[in-house]
Amino acid sequence: MSSYLKRFFSTALKGVLVALVLLAGFSVSPARAGDQEGFRLWLDQLAPEMIQQGISPATIGRVWPTLSFDESVIELDQKQPEHKITFAQYLKNTLPETRVSRARELLDENRAILNDVAARYGVPAEAIVALWGIESSFGDNRGDDPVLNSLATLAYEGRRADFFKKELLEALRIIDEERRDPDFLQGSWAGAMGQCQFMPSTYRRFAVDYDGDGVRDIWENLGDVFASMARYLAAEGWQAGQGWGKEVMVIRPVPQQVLGRETPQKIETWRQFGVRELSGQPLTSPQPQAYLIQPDGVGGRSFLVYDNFLALMKWNRSTFFATSVGLFMDKLKAPLSNRQSP
Incomplete structure (x- = not known):
């Protein structure tokens, strides 16, 4: 048994107090930030709760002796x-040409694995590489915290x-279930791990x-x-x-109540609202219904999106993020002669 556990379990008075705190439903609050x-004390309170959770x-x-408060x-x-950036600024930061060029190279280098994964899960290689690039810059920015x-x-x-606390519990379960060394779990300051930046529960x-x-x-891997x-x-x-x-192009203001990812409309309805192809031609769509989003609000760029867009939103609830992934995918799919700025 470790020295920490000996100290923890041998201190009867502390154990009684901790049990009383847990039964009463109280929690120990930090007196101030950085209060080691x-x-x-909070860790001592939390330990039996984590053990009770398995x-x-x-x-x-x-793990417990290695933890310290990190201000x-x-x-x-x-x-x-300091201020909210526009979608154009977000795109400039997220999809620089250097990132897109590297994505094309990595798409080609890993084509065999990506095609096999795409066949297994029905998710195109371009979607995987786009997410990989935005989440961790192809593994370069995975975090080492x-x-x-x-x-x-x-x-x-x-x-x-x-x-x-839920994510901490999930991380501890990873160590238990997969016999990981605690030091192996490295990631962002917020706990997102690896090249795909998964939280422990994910x-x-x-x-x-x-x-x-x-x-x-x-x-x-x-x-x-x-x-x-x-x-x-x-x-x-x-x-x-x-x-x-x-x-898409919107030739006149669309009623606010039909915008957004909660209000799908039939394609014919969007046509009646003045939504057209970006070229100005009549709107077409492979899907019977779709959503209309305007990331920057009225007057900004407009996008007709489908249910797969909602899947991207479950990865990250930012409309800017999901739209950027979609545009990144399009750039990776585009032939060399038809590649344009986002």
């Missing part, structure tokens, strides 16, 4: 942008305590051991990375053989 003493005492004994994580969580420490810090801080539900080596490795991303989209409703949407 308060953080340690985490082995041995894992608690290995830099809280600062990043609370940091707010200790995930367990980040999640514990965010759960203790309290602003989104329930969410991050990893447990969707990560794939593509090559059958007994390990679901979304950090280094590209087959596992691609298959995990495809499995996620397929489970969230991606329909094989259907596109995500397209940019």
Whole structure:
């Protein structure tokens, strides 16, 4: 038994107090940000709860002594942008030509694996590479923060305590179930892991051991990375053989109540509202109904989107993000002679 567990389980008074706190439904709040003493007390309170949820005492004994309150994580969580950027600015940042060019190269280099994954899950290679590029810049920006420490810090801080405590529990389950070294779980300051930036709960539900080596490795194994991303989209409703949407022209204001991803309309209805092809020709669509979104609001660019767009929104709830992934896909599919700026 580790020295931490000996200390934890041998202190009878502390155990009684912790049990009383849990039964009463109280929680220990930090007196101030960066309060290491308060953080340690909170961990002592949390340990029996995690064990009750099925985490082995041995894992608690290995992990708990390594955790410390990281004030830099809280600062990043609370940091707010000074102003809202436009969709054009977002696209400029997200889809620079250097990223698109590299995506085309990596699409060709990994074509065999990507085609096999696409056949298995019905998710096109271009969608996988687009997400890969935006999420982690093709694995270059996967993060090297200790995930367990980040999640514990965010759960203790309290602003989104329930969410991050759940993710901490899921991360501990990964260690238990897959016999991972705690140091192996590295990612962003918010706990997103690997080249596809899965939170621990997403990893447990969707990560794939593509090559059958007994390990679901979304950090280094590209087959596992691609298959995990495809499995996620397929489970969230991606329909094989259907596109995500397209940019359209709107020749007059569309009623606000029919805009957005909650109000699909028949294609004929969109025609009546003045929606046309970007070329100005009458609107056509392979789908019987669609949604109309305007990421920048009235007067901005308009996109007719389908149910696959909703699957992208489940990956990330940002309309900017989902539209950028769709435009990225289009650029990867476009022949050399027909490639334009987003």
